[in-house]
Amino acid sequence: MRRIGRDDAPQVTIEFEGEPLTARRGDSVAAALLAGNHRSFRTTPVSGAARGPFCMMGSCFDCLVEIDGAPNRQACMIEVREGMRVRRQRGAGDIGLGHSTGGGREDTP
Amino acid sequence: MKSRYDIAIVGAGPAGMAAAAAAAGHGASVLLLDEQSEAGGQIYRAVSRQNFKDRNILGSDYYEGLDLVSELASSGAEHVTGATVWQVSPEREIGVSKDGTARMVTAGQVILATGAQERPFPVPGWTLPGVMTAGGAQSVLKSSALAAPDAVFAGSGPLLYLVAYQYMKAGIPVRAILDTTPRANALRALPHLPAALRSIGALMKGRRWIASLRAAGIPFIKHIEDLKLTGTDCVTGVEYRRGKRWRKIDAAQVFLHQGVVPDVNLAMAAGCAHRWSAAQLCWHAETDAWGETDIPGIAIAGDGAAIGGALAAEYLGRIAAHGALHRCGCLGRAERDSLAAPFRRALAGEMRLRPFLDALFRPPRRLRIPQGDATIVCRCEEVPAALIRESVALGCLGPNQLKSFSRCGMGPCQGRFCGLTVSEMIAEARGVGVAEVGALRLRPPVKPLMLEELAALAVEPVSMPGKR
Incomplete structure (x- = not known):
């Protein structure tokens, strides 16, 4: 997808699969990835098929990605933040027992 | 956020914003919870920070939302953004998560304004x-x-044509519009035309979108009976059938649409009664004239109860607010009725077009019920149509039993994108009505939440408002 119209929103740099990706403030993670021409966000736990965002309103759960180490985050519902590390989710995602997701997290499930 | 409010509203789309604005200012404490970072819902999404210079791109109907957003902002209602509601109990305890912390809020009256989904x-x-x-x-x-140049738009219904029209206005090339509206629908819609003609303005708007798309030279292919999206890791093309003939076009982006349906998960999980609507082919909440459900103190306003569109949702939000104000003792009966009367009149006007639209854009059976065995029905658990038919052949009677046969409807979306298909498929296979088959039983939490959030919930007894 590409940006149209006036594009003077402040920039935010996130990381996707280890590579820097420039987004705009107010973008959801899904919008930022789509703007970077990434359509496939994850593979499914059942068959390993590729999936990307479908509904863009938090209903379908097809845009799940790993954000700052936490899996199963809805890319369409979470806004980009400077320095955010986003990875494709592979299968069910590693729930990382012992990994704390609390404390200072600004995004909301 | 306090732990108790007189009136709590879930969802900040047109119904929720109008309900909150109308409810505030009558002496009641009003809470509006919404998952997004700003008010507007889907229809008025980002309306207060829109930076398209040309307002013609998104159109004047969209910017109407600005009035509601500012009315809400000055109303005195407490609007909490980024708040995911995962439960409403029959006792009106609302489970909500914000910033990774879950909490329970109780309300004397609850208005669900969860809107629609595709x-x-x-x-x-x-x-x-x-x-x-x-x-x-x-x-x-x-x-x-953001826009996708050369996308294919496939399906049926006003939103499909509107988005294509907005693309055209923004100068984004559209590869084609593949219209799946059945030829026979026009005839079925005809009896509703006289009533619809009284809303001639809205009717002509849709015609103008389609005429402009055609005039711009965008292929608008009508009466498509079948669709297949092809590709392995990403979509690369669309195959479509008219009559006996299949054709194919290349596409790296496809937008699908065949109408919207109420988002019923929260209301059904609360236990509110629903009935099958044969006209809209979806579940409608059973509500009274004030939007109140069969559970006292829980009302539903807007598209979450039945599809009526943004303006109807706004009026229904205001009507539900006056009903709730009366039930919590802030408005007398006569005052409630007179305050709500203008919105009832506006609502009646707005609903004149609906039966015509429902009939004209009724999606065909073959695009609601997969014809092929391999077509995925449950996106989350990747359940193909064949497994559902086999399960029914083995004696599975309804969608809840189907869960144990197939895991269909048990993924994170909780049936939002398979529930209607499954109920209709089982009904067809059994040769009974959809009402008899029923819906997937939905339970809280209706949105996933972290176990640690649930575990950290305060365990001290929550003070319960008196039951009526």
Whole structure:
């Protein structure tokens, strides 16, 4: 997808699969990835098929990605933040027992 | 956020914003909870920070939302953004998560304004990356000024044509519009035309979108009976059938749409009664004249109860607010009735067009019920149509039993994108009505939440408002 119209929103740099990706403030993670021409966000736990965002309103759960180490985050519902590390989710995602997701997290499930 | 409010409203779309604004200012404490970072819902998404210079791109109907947003902001209602509601109990205890912390809020009166979502569109390849809903396309257009050049729009209904029209206005090339509206629908809609003609303005708007798309030279192919999206890791093309003939066009982005249906998960999980609507082919909440459900103190306003569109939702939100104010003792009966009267009149006017639209854009059976065995029905658990038919052949009577046969409806979306398909498929296979088959039983939490959030919930007894 590409940006149209006036594009003077402040920039935010996130990381996707280890590579820097420039987004705009107010973008959801899904919008930022789509703007970077990434359509496939994850593979499914059942068959390993590729999936990307479908509904863009938090209903379908097809845009799940790993954000700052936490899996199963809805890319369409979470806004980009400077320095955010986003990875494709592979299968069910590693729930990382012992990994704390609390404390200072600004995004909301 | 306090732990108790007189009136709590879930969802800040047109119904929720109007309900909150109308309820505040009558002496009641009013809470509005919404998952997004700003008011507007889907229809008025990002309206207060829109930066398209040309207002013609998104159109004047969209900017109407600005009035509601500012009315809400000055109303005195407490609007909490980024708040995910995962439960409403019959005792009106609301489970809500914000910033990774879950809490319970109780309310004397609850108004659910959860709105609509797009109807499932189970055709081969609908799970491929690069395939999105038309509503999804519009979401990123509104919130991030993002568009996909040379996309194919496939399906039926006003939103499909509107988004294509908005693309055209923005100068984004559209590869084609593949219209799946059945030829026979026009005849079925005809009896509703006289009533619809009284809303001639709205009727002509839709005609103008389509005429402009055609005048711009965008291929608008009508009466398509079948669709297949092809590709392996991403969508690469669309195959479509008219009559006996299949054709194919290349597409790296496809937007699907065949109408919207109420988002019923929260209301059904609360236990509110629903009935099958044969006209809208979805579940409608049983509500009274004030939007109140069969559970005292829980009302539903807007598209979450039945599809009526943004303006109807706004009026229904105001009507529900006056009903709730009366029930919590803030408004007398006569005052309630007179304050709500203008909105009832406006609502009646707004609903005149609806039966015509429902009939004209009724999606065909073959695009609601997958014809092929391999077509995915449950996107989350990747359950193909064949497994559902086999389960019914083995004696599975309804969608809840089907869960144990197939895991269908048990993934994170909790049946939002398979529930209607499953109920209709089972009904067809058993030769009974959808009402008899019923819906997937929905339970809280209706949105996933972290176990640690649940575990950290305060355990001291929550003070319960008196039951009526």
